[in-house]
Amino acid sequence: MKRTLPAIALIAGLTLAGCSGGQDSGQAQDRSGGDAAPAATEDAPQATQLDEATLKEILESTDAEGQAFKAIDTTATSGSEAMKALEKAEFEPSACKDLSMAALNAAEASDKVTGVSSDSTLSVALVSLADEDAAGSQLAASTKVTEKCSDVTVKSQGIEMAMSFEPFDAEVAGADETVGVKATIDAGGQTILNTNSISARIGNNVVTAANVVDIEESTVAKTAEAFVDAVANAG
Numbered sequence: 001m002k003r004t005l006p007a008i009a010l011i012a013g014l015t016l017a018g019c020s021g022g023q024d025s026g027q028a029q030d031r032s033g034g035d036a037a038p039a040a041t042e043d044a045p046q047a048t049q050l051d052e053a054t055l056k057e058i059l060e061s062t063d064a065e066g067q068a069f070k071a072i073d074t075t076a077t078s079g080s081e082a083m084k085a086l087e088k089a090e091f092e093p094s095a096c097k098d099l100s101m102a103a104l105n106a107a108e109a110s111d112k113v114t115g116v117s118s119d120s121t122l123s124v125a126l127v128s129l130a131d132e133d134a135a136g137s138q139l140a141a142s143t144k145v146t147e148k149c150s151d152v153t154v155k156s157q158g159i160e161m162a163m164s165f166e167p168f169d170a171e172v173a174g175a176d177e178t179v180g181v182k183a184t185i186d187a188g189g190q191t192i193l194n195t196n197s198i199s200a201r202i203g204n205n206v207v208t209a210a211n212v213v214d215i216e217e218s219t220v221a222k223t224a225e226a227f228v229d230a231v232a233n234a235g
Helices: 002-020 022-033 036-043 052-061 077-088 095-109 132-148 217-234
Strands: 069-072 090-092 112-117 122-128 151-156 159-168 177-187 190-202 205-211
Touching (some): 052 069, 052 122, 052 217, 077 095, 090 095, 132 159, 132 177, 132 205, 190 217
Antiparallel strands (some): 151 159, 177 190
């Protein structure tokens, strides 16, 4: 398991990269808004940021495709072990290592919750950000990652892993915008992970659903839809 941590960490980085992208959004506003930007901000409705306890309640009370979900702790031992493995790993392109580590650091510092389904086939992550711009930046970052890190090689602890990431069209009813990412990780001539990840923005909140084992893409989309509806009702 420890030898697959860099792969898991990279996927977490790709999924959560936008958590550190809020500053880019703010800089974009400064460049384009001029004197009109403050007025637009004052007129916009204030976003309600959901705390970790609320996100956990949503996660564990939502039924998606007949599955119940249980929150898991991703910031304890597994997170620290993944960070240590990443620090020693060799990445090509090297920029993807920096992206993954920055994303993990940002994820550990944010209010979020991650859970797995009762049959261990699906994972779901819920994140509530300060405003819609920050949430939109998170999805935009996921798209950029598929361009910058579409093919990555990681060498760690004597194991070489080949990873590929590509976007796909995904639709989730009720979402303001949606991004889909296919991830494949090979090691030792075998595929150790093949997953579809769908991230959907609802206002200033982001829902990400992904399959842990090989299941239909439509199941991932329906799972994301169930949580989008739950988050919308909570807000």
